[in-house]
Amino acid sequence: MDIPKLSRILLVEDSYHIRALINMTLTVLNDYQVFPFDCGESALEKADELEPQLVILDVMMPGMDGPAVMKKLKALPDYSDLPFFFLTSKVHSDDIVEFERLGISGVIAKPFEPTELASMIEALWTRYHQSRSDLYIDQFTDLQEDYLENLHSSIELLKQHLNGLSQENGYSSDQLNELRVLVHDLCGSGKSYGFSDISSSAQVLTNFLKSIETEQQETLITERDASRITALILGLITIIEKTCEDSETPERLKGSIGFTNKR
Structure with missing residues (x-):
């Protein structure tokens, strides 16, 4: 995962x-842009004019x-997702x-060595983004597992269409439309969940179904x-x-999520 470069910091510290x-x-040693304030009230007055990437607050x-x-800043749209x-x-x-319970992303201990301050902040910055990456992967895996489970239902629906196609009384345009919706969903969702083969196969079927709809208007295909x-359905x-x-193999994540290979 690529960690964003840190450059803008909002600082609230009452001690001059x-x-x-x-x-x-x-600013001098590390070339950050710092927005310093001596109290929370002053920071809140100017908060909308600033675009910090993280916030450092004296407790x-x-x-x-x-x-x-922190509570008041997090209530602002531009600050709700920032590390504090x-x-x-x-x-x-x-x-x-207790600080973590409040939603803090890291702690800088006083007293601190000035020349080491930037490295401490960068370490916390990296840890924050790494934890977000881990959280995303965990949540994506849960969604992917739900998707895989639902694929079994998709198979059953596709088999129902196979049965309809084999009936002597024919396959109606209404059934065709139902199949189109089902396959269109597989086409769009497969690659997004890391399964490009499903999307590619569904795309071929989608294209063919579109050609039938544009070229034929009769009730039965x-x-x-x-x-x-x-x-195409069998494929x-x-x-x-x-x-x-x-x-079912140990490697769950694949495909469209570029940073998952770290696991």
């Missing part, structure tokens, strides 16, 4: 000396403390647990077209069944 030291260290401040500032780091001397394990549809079922079998 600490705020000036952090600002100088991050203990007069008036509005760090957790209160607390700057604090309260680094006992119980304190860290021809025997020749029915045979062609039957062959699609074979690919879906193979996909479901392959999904």
